[in-house]
Amino acid sequence: MPSATLEGKISPSVARLRRGLVMRANSVLITIYGDAIAPRRQSVWLGSLISLAEPFGISSRLVRTSAFRLTADDWFSATRIGRRSYYGLSDVGLLRVRHADRRIYEFNLPTWDGRWTLVLLEAGMRASMRQHLKRELLWESFGQLSPGIFAHPHVDHQSLQEILRAAKAEGHVAVLSAQSLDDYGRKPLQALMHDTFKLAKVEQAWQQFITRFAPAVALLDSLTQAEAFFLRTLLIHEYRRVLLRDPNLPAALLPDDWPGLRARELCELLYRKLLVGSEQFLVAHMETTDGPLSKTPREISRRLTSA
Incomplete structure (x- = not known):
């Protein structure tokens, strides 16, 4: 698929959701692999990655450089078949994204035992x-x-x-x-956690996430498959970026009306609506060492069974 094809399928109203974001190539590739490739255990053709990355403002040169660096950093493993290069997650890279997955797609918070x-x-x-x-x-x-x-x-x-x-x-x-012992107040602990985890900055980041993605709810019924992939990737990319800075503190230790809870609900709603269309797009347009990308594995569909 020519790289310009996907970009041309993203309407201005959907592309606007990316406005103002700094999309680094390494991070975008890790998002795509963690969200869509890791559960399939496949290696993707570099040309497919270049096509997928262009709507995020990432050039083919940056994709090539990032794939090389991620391989050197033991995120990716590279395979050469003829003149084509294919990239899959290394064992270390797979372990890293699995750890993140346990938090990203667990939309129901566990009850804290103190x-x-x-x-x-x-x-x-x-x-x-x-x-x-x-x-x-x-x-x-x-x-x-x-x-x-x-x-x-x-x-x-x-x-x-x-x-x-x-x-x-x-x-x-x-x-x-x-x-914590019941005979001692929780206020010092709350202050310590607020400072240790830099909650003021995390709170601001969640507010910005909500402001950016809340308008996307009104677009869901009109999205093409390409736009569903674009929005799904953008959503998880930003959600992961904030979530991995959020300590997931119990409600008793959080400020009132913590925006992280609203952001979690918004992300789950959007992800549910985007999954089918985006998966159809990926299967139709990505090439791997095994041929086309495999159909949606159970590991991905299970992400939405907890609610």
């Missing part, structure tokens, strides 16, 4: 291991209370164990469970 998970890093840990763990824990939305102490109220222990195992850090990290 406990916190604390991760304590050994003081004598190698600097490279410490930096790696810090990056991965922050990606999982842990809050850093001090240089060697991280906290989270809704930790996914499977993800945490995978992070420690991948870093070969099991013998250098202590994982504890903590709970």
